[in-house]
Amino acid sequence: MKIDIIGDIHGCLPEFKKLTDQLGYNWDSGIPLHPEKRVLGLVGDLTDRGPASLQVAEIVWRLVIDQKKAYYTPGNHCNKLYRYFLGRKVQETHGLETTVAEYKSLTKREQHSIRNKFIELYESVPLHLVLDKKKLVIAHAGINDDLIGKPNSKVKTFVLYGDITGEKHPDGSPVRRDWAKEYTGTAAIVYGHTPVKEPRIINNTYNIDTGAVFGGKLTALRYPEMEIVSVVSTMPYIEGKFKDFA
Numbered sequence: 001m002k003i004d005i006i007g008d009i010h011g012c013l014p015e016f017k018k019l020t021d022q023l024g025y026n027w028d029s030g031i032p033l034h035p036e037k038r039v040l041g042l043v044g045d046l047t048d049r050g051p052a053s054l055q056v057a058e059i060v061w062r063l064v065i066d067q068k069k070a071y072y073t074p075g076n077h078c079n080k081l082y083r084y085f086l087g088r089k090v091q092e093t094h095g096l097e098t099t100v101a102e103y104k105s106l107t108k109r110e111q112h113s114i115r116n117k118f119i120e121l122y123e124s125v126p127l128h129l130v131l132d133k134k135k136l137v138i139a140h141a142g143i144n145d146d147l148i149g150k151p152n153s154k155v156k157t158f159v160l161y162g163d164i165t166g167e168k169h170p171d172g173s174p175v176r177r178d179w180a181k182e183y184t185g186t187a188a189i190v191y192g193h194t195p196v197k198e199p200r201i202i203n204n205t206y207n208i209d210t211g212a213v214f215g216g217k218l219t220a221l222r223y224p225e226m227e228i229v230s231v232v233s234t235m236p237y238i239e240g241k242f243k244d245f246a
Contacts, residue, residue: 001132004034004229005041005221008075008192010095010213011050016059018231019218031062033069041129041223043192044075044140048095049213050235054102054114057081061117065124073129074122075140075193076160082122085115095213127151128159134187136223141193142205145185162193178245180205190221194243199228214241 004023009016017027020040025032032040046060047053063070074082081099084090092100103111128139130149137148141162147155157164158179167175176194183189183203192209199219200207210230212218215237217230 001136001223002036002038003041003071003131003136003223004038005043005138005190005208005223007043007208007210007219008045008195008212009042009050009056009218010045010077011047011053011056011098012212012218012233012235013050013052013055013059015212015218015231015233016056019220019229022231023220023222023229031059031067031069033067040070041131041138041190042070042072043138043190043208044073045077045192045209046072046075047081047099048077049098051098052102053099054106057118057121058114061121065117065121071129071131071138072121072125073127073138073140073159074125078122079160082119085119127156130187132224137187137189139189139191142179142189142191142207144179145183145187148185148187180207181245188223188226190223195241196245197242199230200245211242214238216242 020032025034046056060072064072080090080096128143130137139159141159143159147158163177163179164174169175180202183205189205191207195209195211195214196207206221208219208221210217210219212233213235215233215235217232219230221228
């Protein structure tokens with residue numbers, strides 16, 4: 001298979017358009033389609049913080065559900081928006097407030113449409129993708145080899161939030177183990193979740209969240225070529241949002 005896997009978009013629609021243009025996709029139909037039948041893969045966190053979260057969600061719904069021309073697996077921000085749309089009590093913080101503001105600016109008919117589409121999208125996809133005869137795995141925050149393909153709650157926590165210990169840093173963020181440093185599996189793991197200044201490639205794992213929403217870059221990994229393609233973000237740069245691995 002030939003798939004172009006894109007890191008956390010977070011509502012950065014101009015960067016998404018520019019990156020897919022650079023990858024050879026055509027937007028004439030309103031969604032990015034490739035003339036040579038390559039498809040997109042999306043690692044989750046489509047929404048929050050950026051300027052066009054609901055437009056990105058609509059485009060991905062069209063790609064994945066309507067046209068079946070892309071792969072997507074949700075991230076923790078997608079999970080939170082899903083719970084918000086179900087009417088559950090969630091805190092409108094850490095970026096959700098920007099998506100909710102977009103949502104509240106829509107007409108009732110538009111709200112009904114995007115809510116139903118996003119719920120359908122979320123409920124139609126797996127929490128991680130196992131592709132190309134198990135040679136490729138896409139999981140929002142990564143996954144350990146012994147968890148691949150399993151549907152239990154431990155897997156859900158890992159793929160949405162990373163290998164968390166249950167402890168907190170002084171700033172309130174969760175303490176996470178560096179699972180990629182210890183990974184010994186044969187499948188290529190492509191993920192995001194933790195913003196890094198440059199793609200982190202270690203032990204056949206690829207972190208391609210290069211912090212587009214924090215002024216970094218939006219990055220794609222072309223598979224099976226394993227070629228990195230990035231575009232610079234138009235968002236303000238926030239140095240403290242990027243993880244520096246020792």
